[in-house]
Amino acid sequence: MEKMTVLPFNGTKEQEAELKAVIENHKNMEGAAIPVLHKAQEIYGYLPLEVQEMIAEGLNVPLAEIYGIVTFYAQFSLYPKGKYQIAVCMGTACYVKGSGDILEKIKEKLGIEVGQCTPDGKYSIDATRCIGACGLAPVLTVNDEVFGRLTVDDVDDILKKYE
Amino acid sequence: MNMMVNLKINGQDVSVPEGSTILDAAREVGINIPTLCYLKDINEIGACRMCLVEVKGARGLQAACVYPVSEGLEVFTNSEKARKARRMTLELILSNHEKKCLTCIRNKNCELQNLAEELGVDTLSFEGENIHYEIDDESTSLIRDNNKCILCRRCIGACDNQQISVISCVNRGFSTEIGAAFNKSMADVGCIYCGQCIVSCPVGALYEKSSIPQVQNAIDTEGKHVVVQTAPAVRAALGEEFGLPIGTPVTGKMVAALRRLGFDKVFDTDTAADVTIMEEGTEFIERFTKQEKLPLITSCSPGWVKFCEHYYPEFLDNLSTAKSPMEIFGAIIKSYYAEKSGIDKKDIYSVAIMPCTSKKFEAARPEHSTSGAQDIDASLTTRELARMIKQAGIDFANLPDEEFDQPFGEATGAGVIFGTTGGVMEAAIRTVYEILEKKPLDDLNVTAVRGLEGVKEATLKIAGKDVKVAVVHGTKNARTILEKVKAGEKYDFIEIMACPGGCINGGGQPIVDSKTQATVDVKALRAKALYTEDERATLRKSHENPYVEMLYKEYFGEPCSHKAHELLHTHYQKRSKF
Numbered sequence: 001m002e003k004m005t006v007l008p009f010n011g012t013k014e015q016e017a018e019l020k021a022v023i024e025n026h027k028n029m030e031g032a033a034i035p036v037l038h039k040a041q042e043i044y045g046y047l048p049l050e051v052q053e054m055i056a057e058g059l060n061v062p063l064a065e066i067y068g069i070v071t072f073y074a075q076f077s078l079y080p081k082g083k084y085q086i087a088v089c090m091g092t093a094c095y096v097k098g099s100g101d102i103l104e105k106i107k108e109k110l111g112i113e114v115g116q117c118t119p120d121g122k123y124s125i126d127a128t129r130c131i132g133a134c135g136l137a138p139v140l141t142v143n144d145e146v147f148g149r150l151t152v153d154d155v156d157d158i159l160k161k162y163e
Numbered sequence: 164m165n166m167m168v169n170l171k172i173n174g175q176d177v178s179v180p181e182g183s184t185i186l187d188a189a190r191e192v193g194i195n196i197p198t199l200c201y202l203k204d205i206n207e208i209g210a211c212r213m214c215l216v217e218v219k220g221a222r223g224l225q226a227a228c229v230y231p232v233s234e235g236l237e238v239f240t241n242s243e244k245a246r247k248a249r250r251m252t253l254e255l256i257l258s259n260h261e262k263k264c265l266t267c268i269r270n271k272n273c274e275l276q277n278l279a280e281e282l283g284v285d286t287l288s289f290e291g292e293n294i295h296y297e298i299d300d301e302s303t304s305l306i307r308d309n310n311k312c313i314l315c316r317r318c319i320g321a322c323d324n325q326q327i328s329v330i331s332c333v334n335r336g337f338s339t340e341i342g343a344a345f346n347k348s349m350a351d352v353g354c355i356y357c358g359q360c361i362v363s364c365p366v367g368a369l370y371e372k373s374s375i376p377q378v379q380n381a382i383d384t385e386g387k388h389v390v391v392q393t394a395p396a397v398r399a400a401l402g403e404e405f406g407l408p409i410g411t412p413v414t415g416k417m418v419a420a421l422r423r424l425g426f427d428k429v430f431d432t433d434t435a436a437d438v439t440i441m442e443e444g445t446e447f448i449e450r451f452t453k454q455e456k457l458p459l460i461t462s463c464s465p466g467w468v469k470f471c472e473h474y475y476p477e478f479l480d481n482l483s484t485a486k487s488p489m490e491i492f493g494a495i496i497k498s499y500y501a502e503k504s505g506i507d508k509k510d511i512y513s514v515a516i517m518p519c520t521s522k523k524f525e526a527a528r529p530e531h532s533t534s535g536a537q538d539i540d541a542s543l544t545t546r547e548l549a550r551m552i553k554q555a556g557i558d559f560a561n562l563p564d565e566e567f568d569q570p571f572g573e574a575t576g577a578g579v580i581f582g583t584t585g586g587v588m589e590a591a592i593r594t595v596y597e598i599l600e601k602k603p604l605d606d607l608n609v610t611a612v613r614g615l616e617g618v619k620e621a622t623l624k625i626a627g628k629d630v631k632v633a634v635v636h637g638t639k640n641a642r643t644i645l646e647k648v649k650a651g652e653k654y655d656f657i658e659i660m661a662c663p664g665g666c667i668n669g670g671g672q673p674i675v676d677s678k679t680q681a682t683v684d685v686k687a688l689r690a691k692a693l694y695t696e697d698e699r700a701t702l703r704k705s706h707e708n709p710y711v712e713m714l715y716k717e718y719f720g721e722p723c724s725h726k727a728h729e730l731l732h733t734h735y736q737k738r739s740k741f
Contacts, residue, residue, distance in 0.1 A: 026466055049344075049345055051634065052344065053741055056741070057740075062327075062328030062329070062331070063329075063344040063741050064328055064329050064331035064342075064343055064344045064352075065328060065331050065354075066344070067329035067331065067333065067343075067345060068333055069334050071334045072332075072334070072335045074333075110384035163487050
């Protein structure tokens with residue numbers, strides 16, 4: 001079983017009201033789950049248990065089915081994005097230059113999997129397709145900052161910058 | 164009348180009703196097409212590709228289980244192309260299956276194993292990556308082992324058919340697995356433990372949490388007085404585990420086997436069912452007279468009770484407070500029986516053989532401990548009993564017929580039919596009618612509440628008043644009737660059983676393979692075994708059971724007395740929907 005990191009849910013009343021309105025608009029509509037999930041992700045940034053329960057309840061669709069949809073499509077995320085969003089490029093050039101090892105190192109340092117967020121909400125990791133900086137391969141970005149020509153040993157220093 | 168469609172299968176002419184599939188048509192003429200994910204009415208999705216056949220003019224091979232027949236269709240089920248494709252598919256399924264067949268709960272009773280034999284798989288060309296999954300054994304009743312799972316989705320179909328839907332496909336591609344939302348254990352979701360997923364599973368990915376070691380240990384412990392009771396539906400199905408035809412009643416052999424296993428007393432749950440009728444019947448008369456908390460809804464089925472607690476807590480007041488027969492018996496054994504036979508209740512180990520996986524949860528409910536400890540120490544399924552009999556080297560089919568022990572071995576026909584949908588209602592009507600009318604019921608066969616229709620309704624004239632009753636089985640139909648009640652429809656008495664067909668088709672019953680399920684009406688055959696036993700019984704009304712009369716005279720006073728309430732009634736609690 002994949003280990004799950006759980007962040008406390010911090011949804012606001014406004015967000016809830018917004019989601020409820022979306023659900024109301026889609027009630028009794030066939031195939032409503034996916035559009036509602038899209039909107040919910042727009043509202044909350046991710047789809048935690050609390051949000052999925054609201055959708056399941058509101059649309060009268062089993063929670064297991066909602067969860068099945070969320071885990072099927074890569075577009076949906078069970079985890080929020082961190083304050084620092086680390087994205088490691090898995091494009092061909094970066095990959096052959098060792099970005100896989102760099103990603104492994106970051107996962108190990110942070111104790112989370114790709115797509116997840118650390119329990120303190122600070123870091124999240126994504127594995128991206130080619131970001132078009134092949135000349136700098138292997139490349140990763142943290143928010144808008146780009147780090148290139150990396151080795152595994154650079155990971156510690158990069159993470160230190162964002163403590 | 165459906166239009167008939169003519170087609171050719173392997174050169175043989177076949178005529179079947181419009182809307183049939185190639186699989187149906189082939190079975191009609193005795194041609195076997197292998198299937199794996201197919202389970203009639205439950206899972207017809209053509210996903211596993213085991214039933215591929217060649218259809219003249221069609222591009223590529225077609226899945227026979229979902230391909231509708233049409234006039235002039237020509238099908239080849241045994242062509243080289245079809246055989247090769249099926250075999251390849253099976254080898255691929257086997258490539259990442261945990262092939263620990265010798266130690267698997269479904270050894271020799273596995274559809275995957277059978278297919279490997281039927282298709283002549285003698286070598287495995289691929290050894291795929293095996294993802295290791297944690298086994299979920301946290302609930303009282305069900306164990307889910309995804310290492311054995313072949314992703315056929317039959318369990319999901321069964322859970323959806325019950326409209327519980329706590330399991331679904333999770334993740335995607337090679338990472339796909341069957342599970343609950345957020346990978347929760349069955350213990351932490353709204354699962355009612357009906358076990359319909361278990362009896363739908365073709366392999367060993369789903370099974371009951373066994374209590375055999377604890378029971379065996381009690382039997383082996385000197386000074387333990389081990390008492391066993393057997394539910395009505397068990398006798399209607401246990402024989403199947405030993406090769407007897409479906410629907411063979413094996414009451415006498417079952418009693419003999421239990422004695423040979425070393426149980427000190429072998430009692431009949433049906434006696435307690437008669438007590439349930441006395442309590443529940445009295446409760447009904449009270450509520451009906453006062454016109455309060457109606458409709459009264461039966462509470463014998465633990466799956467239904469848990470369903471009500473999770474999904475319809477607004478009806479908890481309508482549930483009969485009378486315990487289920489198993490728990491009524493549990494309370495009586497550790498009170499009246501202990502006192503009467505001079506055995507310290509601490510030395511009694513009380514076992515129940517049930518067609519049910521949800522009974523394990525019921526047995527573990529803290530409220531069922533009137534004796535200071537759990538009233539039922541272990542609840543075993545019909546399958547677990549069969550395993551014990553096999554392990555003990557008992558030649559079941561050749562056992563003599565033996566009688567239950569007294570004083571709890573005498574039951575009426577009313578107690579016997581508790582095991583099938585409509586049975587509790589019929590038993591209750593026989594008693595309630597005679598109490599209110601103060602005269603015998605002419606025809607004891609209340610056929611209006613019999614049969615396998617999902618929702619049965621009838622209005623009976625009792626003591627000049629109309630009594631509107633309904634009988635439903637399967638929690639899908641429970642939803643239907645409860646929604647009708649919420650919409651204002653008036654009923655006086657409703658019987659609800661969680662499993663489709665009632666206890667005879669419970670989640671603890673022998674597993675019937677997909678092909679037999681499609682071709683034989685298993686529920687009807689097992690139910691018939693019970694109705695036959697009822698027909699043959701000398702006593703057919705609960706209130707005429709002499710042992711029940713004695714029990715009230717000596718111990719409880721009268722139905723719903725203070726003492727009866729203490730020992731024979733219970734309460735319920737709201738549970739979370741998710």
